[in-house]
Amino acid sequence: MSTATLDEPQQHPASRPTATDSLQVIKRSGTLVGFDAAKISVAVTRAFLAVEGDDAAGSARIHDAVERVTRQVTQAISRRLKAGGKVHIEDIQDQVELALMRAGEQKVARAYVLYREAHAQERASKAPVEAHPTLTVKKASGELAPLDVGLMKAQVEHASRGLEGINGETLVEGALRNLYDGIAEEEVLSALIMTARGRIEQEPDYSAVTARLLLEQLRLETATALALPLNLPLAEVYPRALGALIHQGIRHELLDEAMAAFDLERLGAHLKPERDYQFGFLGLQTLYDRYFINWKGDRLELPQVFFMRVAMGLALKEDDPDARAVEFYDLLSSFDYMASTPTLFNSGTRHSQLSSCYLTTVQDDLEGIYGAIRDNAMLSKWAGGLGNDWTPVRAMGAHIKGTNGSSQGVVPFLKVVNDTAVAVNQGGKRKGAVCAYLESWHLDIEEFLELRKNTGDERRRTHDMNTANWVPDLLIERMREDKDWTLFSPSDAPDLHDLYGNAFRERYGYYEALAEQGRIKLFKKIPAKQLWRKMLTVLFETGHPWITFKDPCNLRSPQQHRGVVHSSNLCTEITLNTSVDEIAVCNLGSINLAAHIRDGELDVQRLERTVNTAVRMLDNVVDINYYAVPQARNSNVKHRPVGLGLMGFQDALYKLNLPYTSAEAVEFADLSMEQISYFAIRASATLASERGAYESYEGSLWQQGILPLDSISLLKENRRDGDLSVNTNSHLDWTPVRELIAKHGMRNSNVMAIAPTATISNIVGVSQSIEPAYQNLFVKSNLSGEFTVVNPSLVRDLKAAGLWDNVMVNDLKYFDGSVQQIDRIPTELKARYATAFEIDARWLVEAAARRQKWLDQAQSLNLYMAEPSGRKLDGLYQLAWERGLKTTYYLRSLGATGAEKSAPVTAPQPQVCSIDEPDCEACQ
Structure with a gap:
């Protein structure tokens, strides 16, 4: 049984719309033929019959569906070309796919896509030498x-299918100029890839072309490694490739x-090769270099096999593993949600260390200190990011x-920790990463602040x-009142770290009284404002230490009945209890928020489906996970915390035509986070009805009926009047969720x-996490190399306005990806595409505060400032505290040259923390 392409000669009795009589179709050979809607009807009919069987021929439903799709495609082509014109055959076929999807005929659309893919492969194989x-x-x-x-x-023709602005002829010519006589045959495709890669800044669609050429290279590599036929189309390769991978692996x-x-045959048949075409070059190259399983340097995975392998690994202990693997695969491969990097690395492997973050508390003796350093090494070996609480050490x-x-x-000891992180680099996949936390009353705090400085004794520096x-x-509070602050050794004030x-x-005042009475000898009294100023100064100079807030993390913690949050993690989004017996573990994954914007609004039903499946996948990690140290297993199994997050927030704003610096964007941050929170909490409670509540549920805030929004009142009770200003409005009826929790409990403590999402957002091809756009055109460096990144949303809008040309590309280069000083760009677009350093950082705090009220943990919040000053930093971090934020992450600032180009400045500013500093990839 077969489907048909649109340029086949079959005839059909359907009438030809007169509105398209003057349209001409460009065939692949370059010849022109008249537009014939009957050929669309034939192709669509055969696609339906390929799915439903020949017995369905003559079905009234199929007849009506064919007529509807044909009419939609014809109208779409007519609107595009008005009265007459030329359209490429591939553009018509793209419209057919779109119409089938809009009609809800996903299976038929897939059959049509696969047929196109097979014929493209066949044409390539039969292309005349x-x-x-x-x-x-x-x-x-x-x-x-x-x-x-x-x-x-x-x-090149196959890689350019359905893309605009691609000149295949010059692409081949450019690649030929980089070849030499006697070149290895496999290097020819690499030359095409490198040539296409160099054109991404001129036309974002070249990213997709480059990815597709890389995909062809990968197909040949895996076919050889897995002993599969070389010339089969992907639709036929994929079902075989999955079984071959599993057996060889x-x-x-x-x-x-x-x-x-x-059931490898069933799962292989479910793979969707057409989803390979979602990748941009950066995403696929990242997978190719670091994620695909390889044997002696040869990749054994194609992209859809990779996603299925991850899904299978997460479904191992399900009652119906095959059905759940299909469900998990569909979510991952659609790019609606992406698991964290450790999960992608290790799912289904012999060492399935799938968790992202580990938090430890270091004990105050040599055995405890070096035991903690050993734990760091073991956890880092299997791709875990680390947060160490060092406050108990005297x-x-x-x-x-x-x-x-x-x-x-x-x-x-921190110098040893630093060198351990460098030495244990996760098998070369990525750098080991750790963050040390110290509470601000610790007597070593002033020296701790200087650890990242480039001057001073190198033996007391951790770069x-x-x-x-x-x-x-x-x-x-003391800083605001211009009062003194007293520093203690934890050996003299051992319980301060466990109180909030x-x-x-009250207890802090007690120890200060002891010091005044001479009963504590080792202490230091300094003006609180002086210490705060030094914190901001070194943050300005080095980007460290980050500022995180102990009391909101604890007072709003659902697990305060079972311990204390002593620190956050490597990326400041995890707030879990730690102790000598428990190393906190968190299992992460992120929703692609941009993928859930449909027709200018949030697709709530799609988001609900995504969250339900994502929470189940995250909960499965707890039971499947490989634990390198016993304290981690003890904590994770007992409390079952997970961390569902989001990425693509900036891209979602682009789709909504909203600038980041707007009240509407802040409201969207609030609304979208409330929806995610609602569905995530409900999904965990639903899992509890199926699998049981987590072990330490009794006594938790959940059990007391206190949800994240409610816990703001606990923080307010412990703040002075006027020190907390948080929006507590809600849009949804939370009563059903409260009733579900009361009945079944929660499956997960958090x-x-x-x-x-530093890396997984690259894979998916969206903006990182909740970040504003860094620049609209820049070169990104990571372990996979250097990649030109251009903002495709900006390019689309500039094309629509007739402004995208080589001059615009050069202007963007000169102004470091900023549009603010390019006169011909409309004011509306300048506001929408303002970059991170052109946004008042207070907008970032306000949006984060709206999210924080719905979160039971925290968020990695980078703050950007083109022209930092002591006054600005003081105001910004006090605002973050007033808005009830639990943590902040990097402070980023421009170097002098960048500042001069991107925004008007009165004087060059020193660089605080370059964006080129390695992002946190241990979490995502």
């Missing part, structure tokens, strides 16, 4: 043969033997009873690790956290 007059290639056998230019043209001890228990000068000596404090302040509310809110305030 066009030998180059002088250049030869060396085949794998060692023999020389003429370079086949015809094959290059066919590959098990044989080479790369995959869990349990993976062979799946300060410099504190008495050591065992040796009758004095402590050297925290800093010397490769991150640092963060764990700031109690009382310090901010009013209890901390459900939401917004991580940086």
Whole structure:
């Protein structure tokens, strides 16, 4: 049974619309023929019959559907070309696919897509040999043969299908200029890839062309590695490739033997090759370099096999693993949701370390300190990001009873932590990463603040690790009142670290009284404003330590009945309890918010489906996960925390035509986060009805009926009047969710956290996390190399306004991706495409505050400032505190040259924290 392409000669009795009589169709050969709607009807009919069988021929439903699709395509072409004109055959076929999808005929659309793919592969394989007059290639056998230019043209034509602005002829010519006589045959395709890659800045669609050419290279590589036929279309390769991967992966001890228990034939048949065409070059290259399973350097996975392998690994312990694997695969491969990097790396493998973040508390003795460093190494080995709470370790000068000596404090040990993170680099896949936290009353805090400085004793510097302040509310209060602040060694004030809110305030005063009475000898009194100013100064100079707030993290924690949040994690979005017996673990994944904007509004039903499946996948991680240390298993199994986040927020705003700096964008941040929170909490409660509540549920805020929004009142009770200003409005009726929790409990102690998504957003091809656009045109560097990134939304709008040309590209380059000083760009577009350093950072805080009220954990919130000053930083971080934020992440600022170009400045500013500094990839 077959479908038909539109340029086949079959006739059909359908009448030809007179409005298109003057239209001409450009065939693939370049010849022109008249537009014939009957050919659309024939092709669509055959697509239906391919799905429903020949017995369905004559069905009234099919007849009506064919007429409707034909009419929609014809009207769409007519609108585009008005009275007469030319349209390429591929454009018509794209319209057919779109019409079938809009009609809800997904299976028929898929059959049509696969047929096009198969015919494109067939045309490429049958393309006439066009030998180059002088250049030869060396085949794998060692023999020389003429370079086949015809094959290059066919590959480019196939990669350009359905894309605008692609000049295949000049692309081939450009690649030929980079070839030499006797080049290895496999290098010819690489030359095409490199040539297409160099044109992305001129036309964003070249990113898709480059990705498709890379996909062809990957197809050939995996076919060889898996012993599959080389010339089959992807639609036929994929079902075989999945089974071949599983069997070879098990044989080479790369995959869990349990993976062979799946119905591989069923799962292979469900793979959707057409979804490979969603990738941009950066996304596919990232997967190719770092994520696909390989054996001795040869990739064993195609993209859809990769997603199915991840889905299978997450479904291993389901009651119906095959059905759940299909469900999980559909979500991942659609790009509606993406699991975190450790999950993508390790799902289905023999060491399925799928969790993203680990939080530890370091004990105040050598055994505890070096045990914590060992734990860091073991957790980092399997791709975990680390947050270490160092506050319990006694300060410099504190008495050591065992040796009758004095402590050297925290800093010397942090140097060892730094070097351990460098040494254990996760098998070369990415850098090891750790963040050390210290509470602001610790006597070593002033030296801790200087760890990232480029001056001073190198033995007391840690250039490769991150640092963060764990700031109690009382310090901010003392600073605002211009009062003193007292620093203690935790060996003299051992319980301060476990107290927060009013209890901390009272106990802190008690220890200050002891110091005044001379009963505590080791302490230091300084003006609170002086310490706060130094915190901001070193943040300005080095980007560290980040400022995170202890009291909101604890007072709003659902698990405050079972312990204390002593720190956040590597990327400041996780707020879980830690102790000597428990290393907190969090399992992350992110919703692609941009994919859930349909027709200018949030598609709530689609979002609901995404969240329901995503929470189930995240919960499965807890039981499947490989735990490198027992304290992590103890904590994760007992509390089952997960962190569902989001990415693509900026792209969602583009789709809604909203600038980041608008009240409407802040409202959208509020509304979208409330919807995610509603569905995520409900999904966890629903899972509890199926699988049972988490072990430590009794006594939690959940069990008390206190949801994240309600917990704001707990924070307010522990703040002075006027120190908390939080919007507490809601849009939804939360009563059904409250009733569901009261009846079944919660499956997970924590459900939401917004991580940086540094890498998975590249894979999906959307803006990172909740970030504003960094620039509209820039070069991104990561472990996969350097990539030109151009804002496709901006390009589309500029094309619509007739403004996209080479001059515009050069202007964007000169102004470092900024549109603000390009006079011909309309004011509306300048507002919509303002970049991170052109946005008043207070808008970022306001949007984050609206999200924070719905979150049971925190969010990785980068703050951008083109012209930092002490006054601006002070106001910004006090605003973050007033709005009830739990944490902040990097402070980023421009270097002097960039500042001069991107915004009017009165004087060059030193660089605070370059965007080129490695982003947090350990979480995502």
